[in-house]
Amino acid sequence: MTGPTRAGDTARNAWMVVATREIVVRALNKGFVIGLLVTIALIGGLIGFTSYMESRTESFDVAVVAGDESAATALDSLADGRGAASSDDSVEVTVVRVDDAAAAEAALADETADAWLSSAAGGDGEWTLSGWREPDGTLARLVGTTVRGQVLADRAAGVGTSMDDLTAGSEVVTERLDGNPVDPQVVFVAGFVLAFLFFMGAVGSGSMIAGSVIEEKQSRLVEIIATAVPLRQLLAGKIVGSSVIALGQNLVLAGVGLVGASFTDLSSILPSMTASMLWFVVFFTVGFVAVAALYAVAGSLASRTEDLQYTTSPLMMLLMAVYIVTFSADGVLERVLSYIPPASIVSMPVRVLAGDTLWWEPLLSLAILVATTVGAVLLSERAYRGALMQTGGRVSWRSAMAAERGTTLGA
Structure with a gap:
């Protein structure tokens, strides 16, 4: 068997x-x-x-002409992380100080600077972010946000108030109700x-x-x-x-x-x-x-x-x-x-x-x-x-x- x-x-x-x-x-x-x-x-x-793209930091060298204090202040706040760049760790701004407009254009031409920021004459008109070619979109966004905040702060101080008072209660928080x-x-x-x-x-x-x-x-x-x-x-x-x-x-x-x-x-x-x-x-x-x-x-x-x-x-x-x-x-x-x-x-x-x-x-x-x-x-x-x-x-x-x-x- x-x-x-x-x-x-x-x-x-x-x-x-x-x-x-x-x-x-x-x-x-x-x-x-x-x-x-x-x-x-x-x-x-x-x-x-x-992972590399997420951790990569973009660096920009931005020129500013001597005597243009408004532009210098805006760029210094970006470089120190006090401006819009404080919310974007992937961007780093370095200020390049030049003597005059001709030197700024020369810096753009030989690529020692990626852009040149000049403030509005007399406090009125438009600020200008110049590049030898079209300025980088990320840099333009950060500079625009910083300049806007700086101008609003200056005007608020001029009428005896502050940005904190003007923006109080305007914060918007996001909430997802499904909890996921x-x-x-x-x-x-x-x-x-x-x-x-x-x-x-x-x-x-x-x-x-x-x-x-x-x-x-x-x-x-x-x-x-x-x-x-x-x-x-x-x-x-x-x-x-x-x-x-x-x-x-x-x-x-x-x-x-x-x-x-x-x-x-x-x-x-x-x-x-x-x-x-x-x-x-x-x-x-x-x-x-x-x-x-x-x-x-x-x-x-x-x-x-x-x-x-x-x-x-x-x-x-x-x-x-x-x-x-x-x-x-x-x-x-x-x-x-x-x-x-x-x-x-x-x-x-x-x-x-x-x-x-x-x-x-x-x-x-x-x-x-x-x-x-x-x-x-x-x-x-x-x-x-x-x-x-x-x-x-x-x-x-x-x-x-x-x-x-x-x-x-x-x-």
């Missing part, structure tokens, strides 16, 4: 052998490894560039990133499943495998193995992204981003099982490698639509998509990040996704078993389902 019992156990656990083989083959695939490393490098480079600290632009970028991770993971790993299936079918190797391994076990192994690889890939990329975000201004909302990413991992883990099953069927419907572009194109179009629609969706559309698989894989985690969900909404959406995945796997299993042994041309879903009903192979 020992021999038959061991054979039965081996058949029942065959999916584990298949899954292990899929994981090892994929993990040792040079193309996969190189692609993953390149993606990690791109994410790291993008985060590094963003995440900026809408951050939510949009996060939606794009999650949609990208979903699309790359689903298409990349799904295509590998379809390629593996057609490779075994075209070489007739599957006919040998089928004598020892039930086809449903073969399918289960391919789904599990590919799901592990896809999930591992997204965990690595998500981890790199979260660690990188901790070095940027996004570090303050990292807890919210982490919660959203965890929901994405859970949704992706469940949803990819259905995607993997459908890609396996797409591979079984083909008889040659060249047929894959036809059998996988409906799936590719669906995944592309999810990628495009989910990261750009907003309002009612986003709420609806967060309950419709597979769009919910991206839309619901994005809504969690935006603080737009009640506690039960992700759970309900996940339950719908689980039910959809179970249905997709059961349907795919029937089509897979019916189509895998058919050769001679592309197999339709109808033919695959009919063949499965008429045979007990792999049952």
